[in-house]
Amino acid sequence: MEAIFKRVSVRKYLDKEIEDEKIEKILRAAMASPTAMNQQEWEFYVIKDKSKLEELSTVTPYSGFVKNAPCAIVVCSKRETTREEFRDIDCALCTENMLLEMAHLDLGGCMIGISPDKEKIEKLNNMINIKEGLDAFTLIPFGYPETYKEQEDRFDLEKVHYI
Numbered sequence: 716m717e718a719i720f721k722r723v724s725v726r727k728y729l730d731k732e733i734e735d736e737k738i739e740k741i742l743r744a745a746m747a748s749p750t751a752m753n754q755q756e757w758e759f760y761v762i763k764d765k766s767k768l769e770e771l772s773t774v775t776p777y778s779g780f781v782k783n784a785p786c787a788i789v790v791c792s793k794r795e796t797t798r799e800e801f802r803d804i805d806c807a808l809c810t811e812n813m814l815l816e817m818a819h820l821d822l823g824g825c826m827i828g829i830s831p832d833k834e835k836i837e838k839l840n841n842m843i844n845i846k847e848g849l850d851a852f853t854l855i856p857f858g859y860p861e862t863y864k865e866q867e868d869r870f871d872l873e874k875v876h877y878i
């Protein structure tokens with residue numbers, strides 16, 4: 716629970732490699748997320764290659780900082796699925812699980828919006844040479860934060876309606 720109130724988007728990272736055990740924990744957190752009808756139709760690309768990270772940093776106008784991350788994960792989902800309308804929802808839930816696990820491990824990441832923009836999906840698909848039948852959903856660069864930021868308190872009673 717502590718991780719929920721610790722997570723912030725992190726865009727500046729130390730030049731320090733991420734331990735493989737930590738990457739596995741983040742992927743385990745992803746796969747622990749709920750999915751529509753328990754379809755679990757996500758797959759993950761882990762990118763550590765510096766030149767590929769540099770290429771990925773050009774995928775949108777808002778992803779420049781990816782080139783300075785020691786690692787990034789692309790969350791993908793199956794194109795042909797019985798519950799097409801839930802594809803992005805499933806991927807978004809597993810993305811949040813990953814961001815929370817990163818916070819728990821004293822790492823920090825940032826979700827970069829890709830889906831549902833078809834042009835960005837296609838661009839990212841090509842950059843990672845994605846497996847046939849999959850589409851990229853989001854790109855999450857992460858690493859050890861350069862500085863630790865406090866999360867802002869966004870609690871707003873005016874947004875809550877009791878009946």
Ligand SMILES: Cc1cc2nc3c(=O)[nH]c(=O)nc-3n(C[C@H](O)[C@H](O)[C@H](O)COP(=O)(O)O)c2cc1C
Pocket residue numbers: 722723724725726775777778825826827828829
């Ligand atoms: C769907 C989605 C798309 C986002 N896309 C980007 C992006 O392209 N680049 C970026 O730097 N941050 C992106 N973010 C991160 C948001 O800017 C960030 O979550 C927001 O400013 C709140 O800050 P916090 O995450 O630190 O609480 C995205 C977040 C979401 C949920």
